[in-house]
Amino acid sequence: MIEFDAVRKEYPGGTVAVAGFSLRVPSHSVVALVGSSGSGKTTLLRMVNRMVEPTSGAVRIDDVDVRSLDPVGLRRSIGYVLQAGGLLPHRTVADNVATVPVLAGRSRREARADALGLLERVGLDPALADRYPAQLSGGQQQRVGVARALAADPDILLMDEPFGAVDPIVREQLQAELRALQAELGKTILFVTHDVDEAFALADEVVVLRAGAEIAQRGTPTEILAAPADDFVAAFVGAGTARRTLRIRELDGRRVVVDGDDRPTGVLEADAREGAP
Numbered sequence: 001m002i003e004f005d006a007v008r009k010e011y012p013g014g015t016v017a018v019a020g021f022s023l024r025v026p027s028h029s030v031v032a033l034v035g036s037s038g039s040g041k042t043t044l045l046r047m048v049n050r051m052v053e054p055t056s057g058a059v060r061i062d063d064v065d066v067r068s069l070d071p072v073g074l075r076r077s078i079g080y081v082l083q084a085g086g087l088l089p090h091r092t093v094a095d096n097v098a099t100v101p102v103l104a105g106r107s108r109r110e111a112r113a114d115a116l117g118l119l120e121r122v123g124l125d126p127a128l129a130d131r132y133p134a135q136l137s138g139g140q141q142q143r144v145g146v147a148r149a150l151a152a153d154p155d156i157l158l159m160d161e162p163f164g165a166v167d168p169i170v171r172e173q174l175q176a177e178l179r180a181l182q183a184e185l186g187k188t189i190l191f192v193t194h195d196v197d198e199a200f201a202l203a204d205e206v207v208v209l210r211a212g213a214e215i216a217q218r219g220t221p222t223e224i225l226a227a228p229a230d231d232f233v234a235a236f237v238g239a240g241t242a243r244r245t246l247r248i249r250e251l252d253g254r255r256v257v258v259d260g261d262d263r264p265t266g267v268l269e270a271d272a273r274e275g276a277p
């Protein structure tokens with residue numbers, strides 16, 4: 001479990017990025033922090049691995065204050081996925097994935113074998129292992145970023161706009177793969193995105209932030225979409241927009257779901273009729 005206890009962050013110069021924030025991220029769950037640019041999402045994420053120290057308040061992992069932990073060891077024990085992969089450009093794909101395990105004492109040969117297995121797991125051909133990041137597509141780089149974050153088998157994954165730099169189709173593929181991976185691995189995942197659809201697609205719980213990381217609303221995607229707490233949240237999640245306002249149309253005895261612009265989005269299953277429990 002990750003716990004933010006009344007954390008505040010004021011940067012030198014006086015910007016209050018986080019005015020006072022408390023949240024528990026239960027073990028094995030996926031929590032998304034969403035909010036507009038500058039709302040303090042990245043600052044919160046980086047407090048977990050001590051890349052940012054709170055001005056006041058505390059972050060605890062399984063009841064241990066992260067301030068009592070060695071920052072280097074802490075960072076190696078937590079997977080961190082950045083936008084555009086954040087890969088080391090002068091190291092091969094395999095070396096990028098194997099770096100942390102080698103630093104932690106695993107032999108190069110074993111770490112490389114593990115890396116090849118991880119590449120396969122995230123949907124990459126291990127034949128790419130000896131390429132450099134610049135020789136991969138954006139989506140492939142993101143996958144390597146996920147493999148690298150998983151290499152030390154961390155309990156916690158921090159993801160900062162993990163799929164922000166790829167096109168929408170690749171993005172959906174990566175999201176689906178992460179969901180499948182998470183169903184198997186059960187990590188504790190805290191991720192940051194400004195894309196509310198990504199948050200809804202991946203998270204068990206979504207936390208919508210205003211400026212200063214003030215929590216506007218938190219809940220499951222369904223709770224937030226069904227009952228936005230206020231106009232800010234409604235506008236942010238697009239509740240009430242044509243894309244979200246779904247209707248049912250009958251066509252040749254089948255029930256098709258259409259959006260507010262009459263564009264089809266899916267077919268209703270027999271047991272998903274109105275009024276069904």
Ligand SMILES: Nc1ncnc2c1ncn2[C@@H]1O[C@H](COP(=O)(O)OP(=O)(O)OP(=O)(O)O)[C@@H](O)[C@H]1O
Nearest residue numbers: 011012015017036037038039040041042043044194
């Ligand atoms: N090192 C820093 N020094 C001074 N101010 C900073 C620093 N890092 C972030 N800030 C400021 O703190 C506020 C929150 O930044 P943060 O990066 O946490 O927001 P964010 O929600 O992640 O934004 P984005 O979605 O654009 O990445 C912003 O006003 C930003 O300019």
